[in-house]
Amino acid sequence: MLIPYTVKPRPDTGLINSKLGIWLFLASEVMLFGALFSSYILLRVNSVDWPVGSTILSVPIAAFNTVVLISSSITVIMAWASLKMGNLSKGRMYILITFLLGLTFMCVKAYEYNTKFHHGLFPSESTFMAIYFTLTGLHGLHVLGGMIVFAYFWGPGAKMWKTEPEHFTNRIEIVGLYWHFVDLVWIFLFPVLYLL
Amino acid sequence: MGDSVEDIKKHVRTYVMVFVVLLFLTGVTVGISYVDMGHTMNIVLALVIATIKASLVAAYFMHLISEKKLIYYTLLIAALFFIGLMFLPTGQSLDPIHL
Amino acid sequence: MSQSDHHDEHANEHPKLGFWQAYVFSTDHKVIGIQYGLTALVFLFFGFCLMMLMRWQLAYPGQALPIFGSLFSDATMPGGVMLPEFYNSLGAMHGTIMVFLGVVPLAVGAFGNFVVPLQIGAPDMAFPKLNMASYWSFFAGGVVMLYSFMAPGGAANSGWTSYPPLSDIATAGQTYWLIGMIFLITSSLLGSVNFIVTIIQLRVEGLTYMRMPFFVWAQLVTAFLLLLAFPPLEAAGVMQLMDRLADTSFFLPTGLVVTGDALQVSGGGSPLLWQHLFWFLAHPEVYVLILPAMGIVAEIIANNSRKPLFGYKSAVYSLIFLGFMSFIVWAHHMFLTGMGTTISAFFQTTTMIISIPSVVILTVFFISLWGGRIRFNTCMLFALGFLPMFGIGGLTGLPLGLSAADIPLHDTYYVIGHFHYVVAPGTLLALFAGIYYWFPKATGRIMNEFWGKVHFWGSIVCMNMIFFPMLIQGLAGVSRRLYDGGASYEFAEPVLHYNAAMSHAAWLLAVFQLPFIINFFYSIWKGKQVDRNPWQSTTMEWEAPSPPPHGNFDTPPVAYRGPYEYSVPGAEKDYTPQCEAAEV
Numbered sequence: 001m002l003i004p005y006t007v008k009p010r011p012d013t014g015l016i017n018s019k020l021g022i023w024l025f026l027a028s029e030v031m032l033f034g035a036l037f038s039s040y041i042l043l044r045v046n047s048v049d050w051p052v053g054s055t056i057l058s059v060p061i062a063a064f065n066t067v068v069l070i071s072s073s074i075t076v077i078m079a080w081a082s083l084k085m086g087n088l089s090k091g092r093m094y095i096l097i098t099f100l101l102g103l104t105f106m107c108v109k110a111y112e113y114n115t116k117f118h119h120g121l122f123p124s125e126s127t128f129m130a131i132y133f134t135l136t137g138l139h140g141l142h143v144l145g146g147m148i149v150f151a152y153f154w155g156p157g158a159k160m161w162k163t164e165p166e167h168f169t170n171r172i173e174i175v176g177l178y179w180h181f182v183d184l185v186w187i188f189l190f191p192v193l194y195l196l
Numbered sequence: 197m198g199d200s201v202e203d204i205k206k207h208v209r210t211y212v213m214v215f216v217v218l219l220f221l222t223g224v225t226v227g228i229s230y231v232d233m234g235h236t237m238n239i240v241l242a243l244v245i246a247t248i249k250a251s252l253v254a255a256y257f258m259h260l261i262s263e264k265k266l267i268y269y270t271l272l273i274a275a276l277f278f279i280g281l282m283f284l285p286t287g288q289s290l291d292p293i294h295l
Numbered sequence: 296m297s298q299s300d301h302h303d304e305h306a307n308e309h310p311k312l313g314f315w316q317a318y319v320f321s322t323d324h325k326v327i328g329i330q331y332g333l334t335a336l337v338f339l340f341f342g343f344c345l346m347m348l349m350r351w352q353l354a355y356p357g358q359a360l361p362i363f364g365s366l367f368s369d370a371t372m373p374g375g376v377m378l379p380e381f382y383n384s385l386g387a388m389h390g391t392i393m394v395f396l397g398v399v400p401l402a403v404g405a406f407g408n409f410v411v412p413l414q415i416g417a418p419d420m421a422f423p424k425l426n427m428a429s430y431w432s433f434f435a436g437g438v439v440m441l442y443s444f445m446a447p448g449g450a451a452n453s454g455w456t457s458y459p460p461l462s463d464i465a466t467a468g469q470t471y472w473l474i475g476m477i478f479l480i481t482s483s484l485l486g487s488v489n490f491i492v493t494i495i496q497l498r499v500e501g502l503t504y505m506r507m508p509f510f511v512w513a514q515l516v517t518a519f520l521l522l523l524a525f526p527p528l529e530a531a532g533v534m535q536l537m538d539r540l541a542d543t544s545f546f547l548p549t550g551l552v553v554t555g556d557a558l559q560v561s562g563g564g565s566p567l568l569w570q571h572l573f574w575f576l577a578h579p580e581v582y583v584l585i586l587p588a589m590g591i592v593a594e595i596i597a598n599n600s601r602k603p604l605f606g607y608k609s610a611v612y613s614l615i616f617l618g619f620m621s622f623i624v625w626a627h628h629m630f631l632t633g634m635g636t637t638i639s640a641f642f643q644t645t646t647m648i649i650s651i652p653s654v655v656i657l658t659v660f661f662i663s664l665w666g667g668r669i670r671f672n673t674c675m676l677f678a679l680g681f682l683p684m685f686g687i688g689g690l691t692g693l694p695l696g697l698s699a700a701d702i703p704l705h706d707t708y709y710v711i712g713h714f715h716y717v718v719a720p721g722t723l724l725a726l727f728a729g730i731y732y733w734f735p736k737a738t739g740r741i742m743n744e745f746w747g748k749v750h751f752w753g754s755i756v757c758m759n760m761i762f763f764p765m766l767i768q769g770l771a772g773v774s775r776r777l778y779d780g781g782a783s784y785e786f787a788e789p790v791l792h793y794n795a796a797m798s799h800a801a802w803l804l805a806v807f808q809l810p811f812i813i814n815f816f817y818s819i820w821k822g823k824q825v826d827r828n829p830w831q832s833t834t835m836e837w838e839a840p841s842p843p844p845h846g847n848f849d850t851p852p853v854a855y856r857g858p859y860e861y862s863v864p865g866a867e868k869d870y871t872p873q874c875e876a877a878e879v
Contacts, residue, residue, distance in 0.1 A: 002418065003418055003419055003423070003497070010496050013266045013495060014265075014266070015266060015267070017421045017492050017497075019267075020267070020270070020492050021421065021422060021488050021489075023270055023271070024270060024487075024522060027274035027522065028274075028487075028488075028522045028523060028525070029526070030274050030278055032526035032529055034526075035281060035526060035527035035530035035575070036530045036534075037282075038281050038282055038285055039530065041282075041285045042284065042565060042571075043545070043563070043564065043568070048563070059226060059229070063226050066222050067219060070215065070218045070222065073215075073257055074211060074215040074257075077211050077257055078208070078211070081204050084204050085204055122542075123543045124560065127545070127563040129543075130543035130544065131545075133537075134533060134534060134537055138533065176257075180254070181258075183253060183257075188246050190222075190225075190246070191229075191243065192242075192243075192246075195225065195226070195238075196229075196238065196239050276619070277523045280575075280623055281527060281575065284571045284572075284575065
């Protein structure tokens with residue numbers, strides 16, 4: 001017997017398994033980042049003096065990174081739309097662009113970390129630096145995870161298109177949902193850490 | 197949500213529009229941060245803009261605007277627990293006993 | 296459409312798998328369930344051994360442990376006499392191993408994996424590969440935890456709750472503990488996503504939500520708790536790792552002095568933050584421990600009293616309500632931290648409210664017995680044993696939910712007695728019941744009844760002899776954190792003699808597990824062979840062959856009725872299986 005509803009949605013829920021699965025996973029991710037945001041608030045409220053992010057961190061760099069991530073969100077959705085319209089080569093091109101945008105984000109992040117280290121700003125410097133490195137580091141790991149998945153779907157994973165194009169399109173939609181969530185977290189991280 | 201080629205093309209136009217709005221809002225939030233409107237006001241505005249941006253991403257890019265009920269229920273449960281979690285700093289700082 | 300047909304063709308072929316794929320890196324939910332079960336049983340026994348060592352020290356403080364004592368290194372028990380640091384390690388690791396590596400994997404990983412897909416008529420879990428990843432992540436976490444005993448300074452010794460600042464400055468074992476926990480959390484996240492999707496998406500035709508067996512409901516609610524409660528602990532674990540490895544001070548306040556020296560950290564952190572995040576997980580975790588146990592008991596009671604479960608719907612709604620409430624009671628573990636009256640009033644109220652659905656469920660079980668033709672077989676005895684034991688555990692918890700009573704009792708043995716009543720004679724008895732009940736499904740053979748009963752009576756008597764004196768000692772004010780069991784305090788004198796009795800009971804309990812272990816392995820190969828449905832049960836797992844093949848059912852079943860149609864008036868036999876079509 002085969003596991004049902006991997007490609008066709010179950011009639012009464014209207015969903016395929018992986019779609020429900022990824023949303024549940026994202027719900028748990030909300031709780032993970034939520035706990036860190038909650039800790040941020042608690043630490044900040046109880047602190048004696050909390051620095052304004054822009055006095056320590058570079059706002060232009062972070063704004064650039066925000067644009068990069070938002071752009072990668074639109075490219076992943078374009079990849080899905082292209083596949084939905086049956087165009088594999090265009091879809092793969094967009095997947096590759098998304099991957100490269102992710103890579104750009106990580107490189108900028110690495111540069112940012114590096115300048116901080118050069119100025120002697122390590123996580124042990126203050127609670128602000130600690131939460132900054134923890135939040136952006138964890139977010140960076142999520143970006144990295146997404147990039148690995150995109151690399152897989154651009155390369156060996158794309159073989160699936162030949163046998164099961166619909167299944168492959170669904171997979172891109174699912175990883176897209178994850179990627180948008182990573183983008184969404186950054187949308188909050190940016191003002192919280194850099195601007196306030 | 198229709199799945200024909202025509203529908204998808206229509207969707208793509210929406211996605212591009214949302215994308216432009218997101219870029220614009222990013223500009224706004226950076227700009228506002230340089231204007232001093234009082235500490236609280238700055239925090240509130242930045243968070244409001246971030247929430248609008250996040251809602252746009254969730255609604256259009258993640259298709260939440262036309263999703264199945266089950267997903268809404270799932271997210272509703274998560275939202276309730278998330279509120280519980282946000283209650284945590286309040287629990288910490290509400291009338292503590294000072295020894 | 297054509298494409299999914301194509302898919303079907305492929306899946307119907309079952310190529311013969313090699314040993315590694317069939318038994319080790321298997322994606323079959325039944326094999327994974329059994330892997331979880333065996334690993335968890337080994338860890339349960341290991342955790343029990345740690346406790347037996349501690350009980351020696353508590354009964355005979357400072358005396359050398361005979362025979363086994365010489366097996367330990369000088370860093371732990373020089374000359375067979377236990378060092379305080381080692382005692383602390385044993386305590387911390389006993390808690391961690393029992394909860395995260397023993398009971399939860401057995402209740403959720405083993406029974407959930409094995410039984411849930413069968414009970415809902417599914418061919419497998421929704422994501423078989425994820426399921427395998429979940430098991431191996433759990434396994435890796437277990438290995439890290441075991442390895443930590445070899446770390447310099449021994450395993451984690453800051454309690455299973457790992458409260459900072461102590462845990463922030465503890466020896467290297469704590470770092471292993473955190474890394475191990477991150478593996479375990481990952482494992483249960485993968486598992487819980489899988490369970491929810493399986494239960495919602497893979498139910499067979501006709502199996503509506505209100506026709507699902509109570510056990511499946513329990514697993515569904517449990518999976519939601521795991522999914523949403525564990526991430527905050529993961530966040531806290533990451534922060535504590537940062538504290539330990541990157542010298543941050545999330546949990547270290549300014550001006551902390553350790554053994555006379557000011558700690559060189561930036562400060563500004565909050566030790567209470569950890570407690571909030573930890574208990575945000577760990578209170579729902581209590582229900583993760585108890586709900587699957589209730590599910591097992593429900594199945595067995597309905598089956599062996601030959602009656603439908605009384606008030607099935609109210610039990611289900613109570614279960615859901617319990618799940619929600621469990622997220623807003625966490626701070627009742629923290630009354631001692633100096634929280635204000637407003638907040639503690641809130642948490643006391645929610646704590647009192649959450650006892651109501653538990654009582655509803657327990658009442659459902661008791662009334663289900665009324666007027667039934669009860670079969671007192673081994674699994675039923677264990678299930679019946681669960682009821683009063685969980686009752687004692689729950690009722691002794693009520694005073695702890697009120698801050699006025701909690702403040703004097705919190706650091707005493709009363710708390711230890713209370714939660715052990717819930718978890719040990721409560722949950723564990725139910726889990727044993729589950730093993731006896733589903734053993735024929737997993738192996739096609741039945742376990743020996745006589746030795747099963749010996750196991751039951753021995754276990755329940757010994758467990759009560761261990762845990763009831765703890766309640767007495769606690770009320771007398773004996774602290775639960777003492778390395779010598781209270782010998783250094785004069786006021787503890789009148790209740791100290793219980794220590795030796797409790798220890799003897801603990802060792803006797805180990806002896807009474809021998810019949811179980813022998814019975815278990817003997818029955819796998821030599822037990823009496825039985826047919827598909829030895830208990831004449833109604834739920835769907837009994838429709839599959841025993842043991843079920845890959846893909847589970849001969850033909851996909853269809854559910855025509857509710858889960859517990861026993862003794863239906865006018866029916867030929869006293870049970871009407873869910874998949875039996877109505878004769879119209």
